[in-house]
Amino acid sequence: MGIAVIVVGGGAAGMFAAIQAGYAGAKVLLLEPNDRLGKKLYITGKGRCNLTNHCPWQDVLKNVPRNGRFLYSALSGFTPEDAETFFESHGCAVKVERGNRVFPLSDKSASVVDALKTALGYAGAEVVRARAKQLLTEEGRIVGVRTERGDYFAPAVILATGGKSYPATGSTGDGYRMAAALGHTIVPPVGSLVPMTEDGGWCARMQGLSLRNVRMRLLDAGGKTVYDELGELLFTHFGLSGPVILSASAHMEQGKRYAVSIDLKPALDEEKLDARILRDFADNRNRTFENALSGLYPRAMIPVIVERSGIPGETRVNAVTKVQRRALLELTKDFRIAISGLRPVEEAIVTSGGVSTKEIDPKTMASRLIPGLYFAGEIIDVDAYTGGFNLQIAWATGYAAGISAAARNT
Numbered sequence: 001m002g003i004a005v006i007v008v009g010g011g012a013a014g015m016f017a018a019i020q021a022g023y024a025g026a027k028v029l030l031l032e033p034n035d036r037l038g039k040k041l042y043i044t045g046k047g048r049c050n051l052t053n054h055c056p057w058q059d060v061l062k063n064v065p066r067n068g069r070f071l072y073s074a075l076s077g078f079t080p081e082d083a084e085t086f087f088e089s090h091g092c093a094v095k096v097e098r099g100n101r102v103f104p105l106s107d108k109s110a111s112v113v114d115a116l117k118t119a120l121g122y123a124g125a126e127v128v129r130a131r132a133k134q135l136l137t138e139e140g141r142i143v144g145v146r147t148e149r150g151d152y153f154a155p156a157v158i159l160a161t162g163g164k165s166y167p168a169t170g171s172t173g174d175g176y177r178m179a180a181a182l183g184h185t186i187v188p189p190v191g192s193l194v195p196m197t198e199d200g201g202w203c204a205r206m207q208g209l210s211l212r213n214v215r216m217r218l219l220d221a222g223g224k225t226v227y228d229e230l231g232e233l234l235f236t237h238f239g240l241s242g243p244v245i246l247s248a249s250a251h252m253e254q255g256k257r258y259a260v261s262i263d264l265k266p267a268l269d270e271e272k273l274d275a276r277i278l279r280d281f282a283d284n285r286n287r288t289f290e291n292a293l294s295g296l297y298p299r300a301m302i303p304v305i306v307e308r309s310g311i312p313g314e315t316r317v318n319a320v321t322k323v324q325r326r327a328l329l330e331l332t333k334d335f336r337i338a339i340s341g342l343r344p345v346e347e348a349i350v351t352s353g354g355v356s357t358k359e360i361d362p363k364t365m366a367s368r369l370i371p372g373l374y375f376a377g378e379i380i381d382v383d384a385y386t387g388g389f390n391l392q393i394a395w396a397t398g399y400a401a402g403i404s405a406a407a408r409n410t
Contacts, residue, residue: 003029003154005405006145007125008132009175010037013377013394013401014160015116020402021158022123029152030120031145033131037120038113040162044391049109052083052395053388054100063389065250067382070357071393074365078399080392090115101388128152132161135178135373142372156372156405158365160398163189163351163378175379179355182370187381189353190254191342193246193390198239199340202304206235209300210242215263218248220256227251230266240337247385249342250352262335264297274329281317281325289315296332305331350390354381364404365397372408376401 007018010032018030030037041049053060057079061068084094084102092115093105104111120127130147135157137143144153161175176186198204211233218227226248233242240260252258265273277296284292290306290313297305306313309328311320320328355375359368365380367373376398384390 003027003152005029005156005158005402006031006152006154007158007160007402008145008178009160009162009377009379010034010127011040011160011162011377011394012038012116012391013162013379013398014158015120016395016398017158017160017374017376017402017405018125019116019119019123020399021406022120022125022402024403024406026156026406028123028125029154030125030127031130031132031147031152032127033129033148035129037127038116041113041116042109044109045103047109048103048107049112050101050103050386050388050391051087051094051112052080052102052392054084054096054102055080060384060389060392063387064382064384064393066352067357070360070362070380071382071396073363074396074400075392078396080388082399083392083395086119086395087112087115090119099387132174132178135159135182135370137182137370140370142370156374156408158374158376158401158405159355159379160376160401161379163354176354179373179375179379182367182373184359184367184369185356187353187356189351191344191347192250192352192383193350193386194249194347195236195241195343196239196245196249196252196258196260197340197343199338202308202337203235203239204237205304206300207237209235209298211235211262211264211298213266214244215266216244216248217261217263218251219259219261221258226258233262238343239339243386250383250385252339252342258339260337260339262337264332264335270329270333273332274325277325277328281320285316285318287317289313289317289320292317308335350383351378352381352383354379357381363400365401366404374401374405 004026005021005028007014007030010030018028022028057075060075092111094102095105096102130149132145132147134146142157159175180186215230217225220226229244231244233245280295289311293302309331311324360375365374377394
């Protein structure tokens with residue numbers, strides 16, 4: 001029996017597509033140029049791999065800012081519950097953490113990759129270490145793939161080459177080029193879930209400081225709130241990172257100006273915060289202003305708070321005026337950082353953009369232009385917020401592409 005399905009790309013979506021095609025009875029060849037499969041999976045979730053979100057599949061759609069409707073069929077066909085069941089049944093026990101994030105019980109990404117490798121073995125998929133260079137067609141339909149090691153032939157090919165984020169893991173944009181060569185429209189790829197660059201130097205002075213349970217609002221140039229979330233963020237040498245920042249970045253448009261407003265004490269309204277400041281000042285009445293703030297702010301933040309409040313650091317707290325106290329309160333509830341832009345796409349967790357969803361059948365992931373061509377994962381112009389949603393999209397689109405490509409030839 002000849003090869004029925006060739007999968008290009010051994011990442012999350014590619015491996016899953018190959019597994020499903022093999023389970024459906026097709027003879028599968030998986031092309032991957034890296035020395036190991038799932039290279040990007042090893043570094044996701046800080047090496048722990050947030051593999052899905054423990055929620056109804058409809059809630060996944062709510063976390064997809066663009067082209068969510070395209071995923072309706074795929075996500076209803078392979079749900080987060082299905083993903084958890086798959087990994088549990090292939091030797092990767094899972095657990096649910098804050099925000100319904102699902103991780104391997106081992107806290108190791110390798111457990112996820114091992115489960116996929118085990119399934120690839122069960123599916124009988126053959127893995128060939130070779131970089132795809134060109135999709136081969138005859139009379140307008142797919143017949144195979146040209147690689148650096150020669151040509152491989154099959155009546156169905158699944159492109160799952162990823163986006164342009166983390167190029168060191170193999171996401172070099174090759175898939176875009178191959179799809180475009182056959183007439184597919186490529187929505188220009190940009191970083192999504194990517195850190196922000198500050199317009200100024202405040203963040204660099206607090207480099208390495210992580211804030212938990214703060215409220216972050218992304219504001220446009222007119223001051224309108226574009227995104228609002230409670231969670232964790234990180235100050236870096238270039239600006240801001242962390243979960244809430246990464247999610248907010250998915251709402252930013254190229255060429256527009258933004259600012260981030262941080263509420264450092266979201267659990268306290270202004271009246272309660274003022275009372276708290278007064279209490280701290282009373283407890284430190286004989287100290288200077290800069291030495292009386294350790295109960296309110298992290299140590300690394302205090303010099304910046306002092307400077308931005310406009311209150312001289314050597315001022316005795318019992319001499320701080322009501323107007324000055326009001327300025328401190330407003331700074332605490334609206335600690336603002338001007339944003340100059342996003343970090344390069346190569347630093348993004350996922351890529352926004354890719355093969356236009358208008359040219360892909362949402363039920364089968366088949367190309368509407370080239371018979372025998374299918375797509376899965378990040379190469380498609382869909383992306384989601386953090387929380388396991390992007391990997392759930394990889395599993396769901398990989399599942400749809402795998403079974404559809406197999407059905408074409410079995």
